[in-house]
Amino acid sequence: MKAVRDETSAPEPVRPPLKWAGGKRWQVQHIEGFWRPESHRRLVEPFAGGLAVALGLLPKKALLNDINPHLVNFYRWLKKGLVIEEKFDHNEKAYYRARKRFNELLRQEKHDTAEAAGLFYYLNRTGYNGLCRFNRSGGFNVPFGRHPQLTYKADFSEYAEAFKDWELSNVHFSELKLNDDDFVYADPPYDVEFTKYSKDGFSWTDQLAAAEWLSRHKGPVILSNQATDRILEEYKRLGFQLRTLDAPRKISCTGDRSPAVEVLAILNLPA
Numbered sequence: 345m346k347a348v349r350d351e352t353s354a355p356e357p358v359r360p361p362l363k364w365a366g367g368k369r370w371q372v373q374h375i376e377g378f379w380r381p382e383s384h385r386r387l388v389e390p391f392a393g394g395l396a397v398a399l400g401l402l403p404k405k406a407l408l409n410d411i412n413p414h415l416v417n418f419y420r421w422l423k424k425g426l427v428i429e430e431k432f433d434h435n436e437k438a439y440y441r442a443r444k445r446f447n448e449l450l451r452q453e454k455h456d457t458a459e460a461a462g463l464f465y466y467l468n469r470t471g472y473n474g475l476c477r478f479n480r481s482g483g484f485n486v487p488f489g490r491h492p493q494l495t496y497k498a499d500f501s502e503y504a505e506a507f508k509d510w511e512l513s514n515v516h517f518s519e520l521k522l523n524d525d526d527f528v529y530a531d532p533p534y535d536v537e538f539t540k541y542s543k544d545g546f547s548w549t550d551q552l553a554a555a556e557w558l559s560r561h562k563g564p565v566i567l568s569n570q571a572t573d574r575i576l577e578e579y580k581r582l583g584f585q586l587r588t589l590d591a592p593r594k595i596s597c598t599g600d601r602s603p604a605v606e607v608l609a610i611l612n613l614p615a
């Protein structure tokens with residue numbers, strides 16, 4: 345698996361290295377047609393998460409941002425050609441030992457080390473559902489994940505080529521500086537209309553601020569979200585063209601198997 349970029353054909357996509365909630369690998373086929381004629385531009389992802397879209401499109405230039413510092417630290421080490429020396433075992437005891445060590449590094453302010461990046465990869469793969477969750481005192485607290493079988497990658501040097509001209513950033517989206525000609529793919533946390541809590545600390549006010557910010561961008565924008573009534577209303581009001589898509593089926597904790605409907609809100613791109 346090698347990231348090949350030539351001018352004549354679409355590059356071979358690269359597999360995202362982490363499991364990430366809300367991963368959009370399935371959307372790449374819907375975005376590709378918009379992106380390809382614009383691929384001379386810089387791709388900006390303000391909510392980059394598991395990087396499924398950037399690794400699917402493989403732009404030459406990109407600005408990839410996420411508010412999660414551990415995720416961005418892992419990517420910074422991928423860019424340097426991460427090779428994990430430690431041999432990881434797939435069992436509960438080894439998992440809790442690794443989790444303890446990771447939290448020790450956070451307490452010692454060594455969260456930006458290669459060791460922290462390697463442990464983050466192991467915890468993401470081995471923990472429950474690839475979750476990334478912290479307790480009030482900042483400790484990673486995801487339990488062991490009971491997967492039947494797991495293998496671990498040690499040599500991530502294949503990612504260094506893709507990441508070579510990609511800028512990584514770890515700020516709140518509102519601090520991100522866009523160039524007028526950037527192509528923005530934005531995938532904020534889902535709007536959850538019928539619950540009072542804001543998912544991942546991302547409130548309705550944040551949803552509105554993100555949508556308004558992007559509606560003012562002069563270059564192409566694709567904004568993805570759950571197609572709730574208020575999201576559709578707001579994106580339409582801001583002048584986006586809307587395209588709804590059936591997301592792949594996932595069994596939710598309530599046993600509901602109906603596919604979620606998602607929306608791509610599109611601006612400054614041919615329909």
Ligand SMILES: C[S@@+](CC[C@H](N)C(=O)[O-])C[C@H]1O[C@@H](n2cnc3c(N)ncnc32)[C@H](O)[C@@H]1O
Pocket residue numbers: 364365366367368369390391392393394395396397409410411412515516517518531532533534544546
């Ligand atoms: C739905 S996920 C993105 C998934 C990504 N498109 C993928 O394919 O894996 C949303 C991401 O937004 C990040 N996020 C949440 N609040 C943010 C904020 N205020 N600024 C920047 N990123 C934020 C989360 O850490 C999460 O990784």
